[in-house]
Amino acid sequence: MSNQRAAASSTSNSETEQPDPAELTEALGEVRRQLNEEIKVRRGRVKPIEEALRALKDPHRNAVALFEATVALEHPAPELKLPAAYRETVNGLRALADFNLAELQFTFARDLRAAFKEAGVKLEGTPAELVAELFVIKPDVRRKAVEITLSRQPASNKKIKLDVDATLAAFTRVRREICERKTDYNELLKEIYEAYARTLKLAGKQSGARMGIVDCYRELVLVRQPLSFRKTPSKLSFLDYPKTHFAFDMLELRRQGKLTYEGQRLNLGTATIDVGSDSARAMFLLTSATEGQFIKDLYFTQ
Numbered sequence: 144m145s146n147q148r149a150a151a152s153s154t155s156n157s158e159t160e161q162p163d164p165a166e167l168t169e170a171l172g173e174v175r176r177q178l179n180e181e182i183k184v185r186r187g188r189v190k191p192i193e194e195a196l197r198a199l200k201d202p203h204r205n206a207v208a209l210f211e212a213t214v215a216l217e218h219p220a221p222e223l224k225l226p227a228a229y230r231e232t233v234n235g236l237r238a239l240a241d242f243n244l245a246e247l248q249f250t251f252a253r254d255l256r257a258a259f260k261e262a263g264v265k266l267e268g269t270p271a272e273l274v275a276e277l278f279v280i281k282p283d284v285r286r287k288a289v290e291i292t293l294s295r296q297p298a299s300n301k302k303i304k305l306d307v308d309a310t311l312a313a314f315t316r317v318r319r320e321i322c323e324r325k326t327d328y329n330e331l332l333k334e335i336y337e338a339y340a341r342t343l344k345l346a347g348k349q350s351g352a353r354m355g356i357v358d359c360y361r362e363l364v365l366v367r368q369p370l371s372f373r374k375t376p377s378k379l380s381f382l383d384y385p386k387t388h389f390a391f392d393m394l395e396l397r398r399q400g401k402l403t404y405e406g407q408r409l410n411l412g413t414a415t416i417d418v419g420s421d422s423a424r425a426m427f428l429l430t431s432a433t434e435g436q437f438i439k440d441l442y443f444t445q
Contacts, residue, residue, distance in 0.1 A: 188223060191215035195236060206243035210285060213237045245270075247284050254307050255280075262311060274432045275314060277322070277391070282310075291317055294390035294429040321391050328401050331392055336404045338362035339443055353412055353440035356426050360389055386426065393428050404443070412440030 191212040198209035213236040219225060226232075252270035259266040259275060268274040272281055278298060281290045282305060289303040289310045298317040303309055341362045342354040364384045372380040393411075396402060402409045414425040419437030429435035 188216075188219060202239055202243045203246060206240060206247045207285060207287060209236065210240040210244055213240050244284050248282060251282050251284065251305065251307070255282075255310060258307050258311050259314075262315070264314075276318070277394075277429065277432050278314060278318070279432055280310065280314065289313070293317070293321060293387045293432075294435060295427045296386045296390065298387055317387075321387050324388070326392060326395070328392070328396055328399060332396060332401055332404045332409065334366045335359070335363060335409065335441075336407060336443060338366045339441060341366070350407075351442060351444050353442045355424060356411070356438050356441040357422075357424060359441045360386070360426065363389070390426070390428050394430065406445060407443040408445075410440075410442050410444060411436075411438045412442065413437065414439035 195209060195212035195216065198205035198212060202209055213233060216233045216236065219229070248270045252273060255273065256266045264275050266273050266275050266280075268279075270282070272279060274280070277293055279292045281292070283290065284305060287305040289305055291298045291303065291310075291313060298321065299313055301313070303313045338359050339354060339362075340350075342358045343350060343352060346352075346354065348354070367384055368382055369380060372382065396409070411428070414437040418439050419425050419427075425437045425439045427435055428438050
């Protein structure tokens with residue numbers, strides 16, 4: 144009887160389907176993938192936490208690092224289970240970062256004012272937007288950089304780091320390059336008239352017609368090219384004439400009252416609000432560091 148039960152049991156086991164190793168391998172691999180993804184997400188959240196903890200040892204000195212870590216923590220992965228106080232903690236970090244960034248900006252502006260004063264230049268405005276003569280200086284503590292503009296155009300194509308000496312050196316350089324150029328304004332007015340005449344000819348219009356200032360500026364750049372460029376155009380012989388130089392020169396023409404060329408008076412037509420925001424159709428010409436007008440047209444009249 145016992146031999147019969149053993150034989151029956153053996154037959155039953157042999158008939159039971161064995162698990163497929165390939166299927167188990169695939170299933171186990173999927174589990175591992177999901178766990179690895181979860182580990183990756185958690186590790187990505189732990190890194191900015193560690194950065195914030197290091198920054199908290201000296202929040203003022205590490206204000207930028209604290210801000211960057213906080214920004215990363217403000218957008219957690221939705222699938223993560225977080226402590227109930229997580230949002231309150233991150234909000235507290237953001238408030239502390241913003242406070243210390245403002246302090247850092249104030250300190251930088253204070254030190255910059257002192258450096259400019261020593262150099263004989265008066266620095267006015269707020270810590271976020273400082274004014275030196277015709278230039279606007281905007282420190283960006285988050286990017287650890289400074290932007291210097293004239294007539295709402297970047298005055299420098301080089302990055303200026305958030306450093307007092309570097310900012311003063313950059314200001315001195317751009318002021319020399321833009322404002323201290325030797326310019327014959329009678330000759331410049333003649334070149335502007337020639338550029339205006341060329342745009343009239345291209346458009347098939349009569350003298351006195353209003354022409355786009357952007358088109359006239361492009362023609363002016365070509366008119367001002369040296370003979371070497373006209374003979375053999377190349378990057379080496381091209382004479383650059385940035386918008387900052389043009390804006391400053393237009394200001395000087397008005398300041399000096401040099402607006403008439405051979406009985407033809409230079410006029411500027413202001414732009415409407417919708418056109419002013421289009422850099423392809425209008426240009427901002429300053430009257431001071433922070434004031435000016437968007438100009439759409441340039442034309443000469445008797």
